[in-house]
Structure formats: structure tokens, C-alpha cells
Amino acid sequence: MKYRWILLLCTAVTALSACNVGADKKNKEQLPDSIKIVSLNGTVSEIVAGLGMEKNIVGTDITSNYPESLKSKPKIGHNRRINAEGVLSLQPNIVVGIAKEVSPQLAAQFRSSGIRLILFNQDFTVQGTKDLIRAVGDSLKHTVKVDSLTKVFETELATAQKSINNPKKPKVLFIYARGTGTMMVGGTGTPVEKVIELAGGTNAITEFAEYKPLTSESLVKANPDVILLFEDGLESLGGADGLLGVQGISQTNAGKNKRFVTMNGELLTSFGPRLGQAVTELAGKIK
Incomplete structure (x- = not known):
């Protein structure tokens, strides 16, 4: 009986270890390098590029102008007036944007064509920006640079606010x-x-x-x-x-x-x- 319990315990530990390995693999899973992304929003485009995925961007809206190299990407209209046919012609695997800017009809067009549509909520606050950086990184399974991009963001903002000395508040x-x-x-x-x-x-x-x-x-x-x-x-x-x-x-x-x-x-x-x-x-x- 004693040896039977030892055997059962070893089996359980082995199974648990296997689950953890599977979870680790899932957490580290990344999209293929060949993935093609169209971004419908300038802020989202900047974050995708900042995460090291600019090479995967095959098209953007006209507000996507930073970094400078994004200006040469094919444009598919303003973020609130997107040309669906233009997006589809680029044959993306993923389309990313801001939820309130994409109409239900446009979203339905993308999804019916088999494209994965990922829409984010944007809160115009400091914390909202950090949350958006994290959400984009998580959704694109590209979290390697999330922490460093967030750290640079926090450092630049803290430096900016420390330098402000304007008691008159114009x-x-x-x-x-x-x-x-x-x-x-x-x-x-x-x-x-x-x-x-x-x-x-x-x-x-x-x-x-x-x-x-x-x-x-x-x-x-x-x-x-x-x-x-x-x-x-x-x-x-x-x-x-x-x-x-x-x-x-x-x-x-x-x-x-x-x-x-x-x-x-x-x-x-x-x-x-x-x-x-x-x-x-x-x-x-x-x-």
C-alpha cells in the first residue's frame, strides 16, 4: 500500500509538471513572422511598431504617421471612414483598431471574410495608455517589449511633469x-x-x-x-x-x-x- 501511494504521488507530480509546461508554451506562443496586419488607428499603429512588429504592418489609416516609416505604408482611408475593399485587397490576417471607431457593418464585413478583427477600448488617461499598450501586446502575442515600451512612456511623462513649473495655470x-x-x-x-x-x-x-x-x-x-x-x-x-x-x-x-x-x-x-x-x-x- 505504501508503494502504491508513492506511485500515485509521482504520477500526479508528473501530470502537473506537464500542465505547467503546456501553460508556459501557451504563454510564450507568438504569431508567425509572416502575419500581415492592417491598423485602422494611428495610436494602435504606433504601439504595434513600438512592439517590434512594424514589418508585419501592410496597411494603415491616414492618421498612422509615426514612426515616419509608416507614411510609406498603403493607406485605406481615415480611421472613421475606412474603405473595406481597400483593406481586403491587402489580404491581411489581422485587422486592429479602436472599438468606437469601427461600425458594426464594417466589423461584420471583416469577420465574414475570415479576417481576425481585434478592437481595443481607449481611455484618454495615463493609465489608459498603459492599458492599451498591454492590450495590444497581449492580443498580438508579442509581449516581449511591452514592459520596456511602458517604462519609456512612464519615464518620459514623469520627466515632463517634473519640469512643469507654471503656478499661473494659463x-x-x-x-x-x-x-x-x-x-x-x-x-x-x-x-x-x-x-x-x-x-x-x-x-x-x-x-x-x-x-x-x-x-x-x-x-x-x-x-x-x-x-x-x-x-x-x-x-x-x-x-x-x-x-x-x-x-x-x-x-x-x-x-x-x-x-x-x-x-x-x-x-x-x-x-x-x-x-x-x-x-x-x-x-x-x-x-
């Missing part, structure tokens, strides 16, 4: 412009507002959420110290002189002092691995 008004015919101001709860706050400023608009058309009354009431635009947004208005010609601008502190600053739109709003760089750049411009 009021910053963000204007989304596509010529004078399309001008919106950013209210509360936008990604831009969160970057402004991380950079040591405050949002000049507190009366409403998201975006509303710009009016001279709202400009004068907000009276921002600084007006922030995308680089191409200011260009669409004809530069600083064109912005000054917009009714109400010259009556604000920003207009009187010509405190107009611009940033690359994708860097400012992406909440990706370069968030620390975005905070550093904006903090330097609004101080």
Missing part, C-alpha cells in the same frame, strides 16, 4: 479649424483638455462638454490667455493674421498678446506612447 482655448467655415472650440472631457491639464494649464471652456461651434460671445467670455490649434488648422485660417481676423479673437487676452500656439494634431490628441513628448512640448509653449 487658460488655454483649443480651436479645431478647417478654414473659417469650420471652427469648433473644445469643451470639457476632450483628449486635448486632458493634455492641457497635464501640461500645467487649464481649459478656458468649462460651460459645455466636447465640441461646439465657435462664437464671438464664447470667445470673449472664455477670455483665454493662450489659443491652441493644430498646425494645419492655423494654416487653414491663413496663419496668425487670419486668426486675428476672426470676430472676437482680438478681444481676448490671447488675441491682444498674439499668444497663438500650434502642435501636430496626431501628437497632441493620440494619447499614445509619446504622451510625455506631447506634454513637454505643450508645457513649453504655454508657459
